[in-house]
Amino acid sequence: GAVVSQHPSRVICKSGTSVKIECRSLDFQATTMFWYRQFPKQSLMLMATSNEGSKATYEQGVEKDKFLINHASLTLSTLTVTSAHPEDSSFYICSANQGASNQPQHFGDGTRLSIL
Amino acid sequence: RKEVEQDPGPFNVPEGATVAFNCTYSNSASQSFFWYRQDCRKEPKLLMSVYSSGNEDGRFTAQLNRASQYISLLIRDSKLSDSATYLCVVNRGTRLTGGGNKLTFGTGTQLKVEL
Secondary structure, X not given: OOOXXXXXXXXXXXXXXOEEEEEEEOOOOOOXXXXXXXXXXOOOEEEXXXXXXXXXXXXXXXXXXXXXXXXXXXXXXXXXXXXXOHHHOEEEEEEEEOOOOOOOEEEOOXXXXXXX | OOOEEEOOOOEEEEOOOOEEEEEEXXXXXXXXXXXXXXOOOOOOEEEEEEOOOOEEEOOEEEEXXXXXXXXXXXXXXXXXXXXXXXXXXXXXXXXXXXXXXXXXEOOOEEEEEEO
């Protein structure tokens, strides 16, 4: 069964709206979670690493004030797309390691965000 | 040069065929390697990890050549349900090696298995 749960799966909203996406690890604690974005016909691109109890680390080119990450507990990380615009429309996916760092990551179902 | 390179395909093969995908990676500090499968508009799902000694899981065989920084996936007796995009994924390294356990994804190779 799923080990990482992501919610919501689909969001359609107007330009200027802020959207929060939740990523939960089920039955295990994740001190680190990862947020990715995937545009059509492109590969997943890592946006940021979410660290429990500390600030997220962002990849080059990703605006930290635009994409707010909060990892307040060992099982929950949230990504907020602030003042979303049509160019932010994408497939957002989170992942977490269940075991050692060299083990594969498990992915949430993804959130398809459409900004009108 | 991309960190992880794959032939995007598509590979159109008949049911029952054997098909092979290749992948190269540029970061020699990479520690772990995986093949994921992604269906259209869905999240990636782990297909298998890739080990230096090579490993097999049913109809799927993965190989790793660290010297050449090359990874392969072989699918035997392909089935219609194998149609998907196959992602070559490389772990950049652990926190100790500065990789932060981050994954780098290839753009994927699209496979279409036909009757």
